[in-house]
Amino acid sequence: MIVPRKVANSYREMVNSIGFYPSLLSLAFLTFAVITMSIEYTPLIENIKSFISVVLVDSAENARTILSTLVGSIISLTVFSFSMVMVVLNSASASLSPRVVPGLITRKSHQLVLGYYLGSIIYSVIMLININKLEGGATAIPSLGVLFALMFGLVSLGLFVFFIHSISRAIQVDNVLNGLFRQTKSEINAIIKRQQENPLRTLPDFSDWYGINSDTEGYYKGVHSEKLCALLAEHKLELYITVKQGYFTVKGYPFLKCNRDISQHEQLISEILSCFIFYIEEYISDHYRYGLTQISEIAVKAMSPGINDPGTAVKAIDMLSILLIARLSIRDINYTFKKSKDTPLLYIHETSFEELLHDNFTPLRNYAKGDAYVMTNVLEAFKNILFVANNNEDARDSLFKYLNAIVDDINENVTNEYDRHEITNMLKAIARISEKHGERLLARFQRQQAD
Template identity: 50%
Template sequence: MRTPRKIADQYRAIVSSIGFYPAIIITLFMLFAMVLANIEFQSWVMRIKQAWPVLFVTDVDTAKTLLSILAGGLISLTVFSFSMVMVVLNNASATLSPRVLPGLISIKAHQYVLGMYLGSIVFTLLTLMNIHTEGETLQTPALGTFFALAIGIYNLVLFVFFIHSISRSIQVDSVLNTLFAQTNKQLQNLIAYQDPRIAAAVPNYCDWYRLKSPRAGYFKGVHTQQLSKLLAQHELHMVTEVEPGFFCVEGFPYLALDRDISADEELCEQIHKCSVFYIEEYIGDHYSYGLRQIAEIAIKALSPGINDPGTAVKAIDMLSILTIARLHVADHNYTLLNTEEQQSPLLWFYEPSLASLLEENFDPIRHYGCNDTTVLVNLIEALKNILFVCEHNREYTQALYRYVQATVYDAEHCIDNPYERERINRMLTRMNEVANKRGDDIHFSLSDKEPTIATHN
């Protein structure tokens, strides 16, 4: 017997599959073809055919030829479209990042187009099967043929849209803009939901009971409402001690509860069922996945095979804006069952700290772009902009200063050209000005290196 967790995992896999919407559309077309077959030769339909004879094919051979051409053409169109999807996914994995594939596969517009192609083929074949003998005469499904022709023309329009959309979906600017918009939306929704007074009242859970992970996998979160109801029912408080995307091994303590529930195996199992583990990273699950995907596109752009620092610079700018938005999110998040009746949260979450976001997203960019002055200058500028809005959070500012120091270290050892070092120093001067205005006695700079001029006798 399948457990609820396996059913939930399979449900998520089905919903995120590229064939989910096409399967629904095919089913609808099959039902539509059956309905037309049942009403095709009713009296009121025959009167419509007589009133509009120009729209309906009455000749059996003409109907067979038309339906056969439509079915063959739609099959060719479908094969070509599916081939384009595979090419796009392969190019996206090679030039952008494999992590963006789930987002590209789940584009609803592309699934709709593919579903229309497949559904139209099924509808056309079922209509062709509806040509049958009634007594000594062949009955022509004129109504079904009319709809098959109309759907075929509509599919030609969809094909033009599909070509345009699929060609744009692989463009790096389009992918970055989509990732930025989705991630920013997640952050803004989180900011609008949080009440700073409640977020600041996180309990001290150092001595709480730890519930261990029942399986190995990437922790993506919990079913918040279902788990909150369960906690309210048993009068429990809980804190998730791992961040979304953390890899848990079996037996790793990942949940903290204010009461020891080890004796209640059924309750432990119910809590485990509310935990979500899977591999794919969907931005709708957490904003950190969007940040990571943008960072990986920047890293890919800095690889020798692609060598596109302009894309890396744009990605750094986006990461700085999203990181600034993250500063307005409390380090601990919470879930309320009903904000009118329940004012005290029962469920708390860790949010990725600024230091961890810098390490996960900016570190690889700094490592692969340490020999590119433009990337380093833009990276320092992004850190300056984040520092400018950090207000007076010492933990955030110290994390930024440590990261600026790491960037200065890389520039000191990787950039030898005096002109390029001067460019970096000018940006560091701006960083120092922002730090000094905040009252921090900080000074970052690169040492002077005089150019060596060779003389020939």
């Protein structure tokens, strides 16, 4: 059964919202409160309560005081914690990049803490309203429920300490960069592992395949590959996604190609298109390119006059170089198998190495082209990538094509003799790795300097 795209999008928005896990935990605590009250006065529980009477309340007034205090205190913790989340999101958007906000919102540890607070409040309120007067002046006290509520309150205090520690670390730029780097590298390694486990020597000639037009507009962010491969296997089809993830498509754009002409099968086309995901947010779990973009934007933000943190920019540049080196092991056309098949059913256009260079270094190059310290480190990053990619002709050509652009910007914006000497030394180090291209690049720099 194919799930309608609007339903799938609504589900994704709900799962990625800050209130998803708090809502689930609140429901769980409410259920537990109902269960507690249903067994509170059974003979078995009464016998258990007689053994632990020393930790149970025996006064309705004490029970009301404890529960009221717990509710008020945990509400205060919840309000403060939610306020801290909003401060962190605002600070991350202003000082890092707006693109990292979705990742911070969906951080499960913070959502679970907030959900525990809300659940504890709900549980305590349920216990509070179940302190009832009985016939003859007696009072029914859910003493076991009060004990549980007190335990939940004590745990909430511990979670509050953890929350403050975690939220203070979440906004530190080093921790954000390290998290983005680890997650991005993990996604790249996962693709490399899949391609190594299922090697493919030759690719089909996609030029003769038949186009399938998009039925919606938006940013293409991914595909439900398992569901789509099952559909393709059922109809004995192969599909090629011609656009890279993050590409903005308009209605009618031919972003797919099929090995058979299915233009007359509208229902099948509709089922295929329903497997594709279109939304605005960028999650690294969708594609590693989003992690590279977020690291690059943090570097650009660090170079803004309001922040002026070249050290962070340099660290981000070093991370980009390591990730781009890992990217060299991925083929430009990715592919996905159905478990029972030996032939790929889905081919995916990966963002090329040259496109990644342009997309991630161009904003930084344009913003920091007058900063000799940062530009020297950009050249060092390219030298490190070149050290690994020197035998890869396409990657080497892309690197030197972009290095020419970097040298042109440096010549126009860096005039200090000392800074230019440092840059010359870095270009000489590049020339030692790739002599022919490097000497040409060094001559270009020195010629423009003489002019």
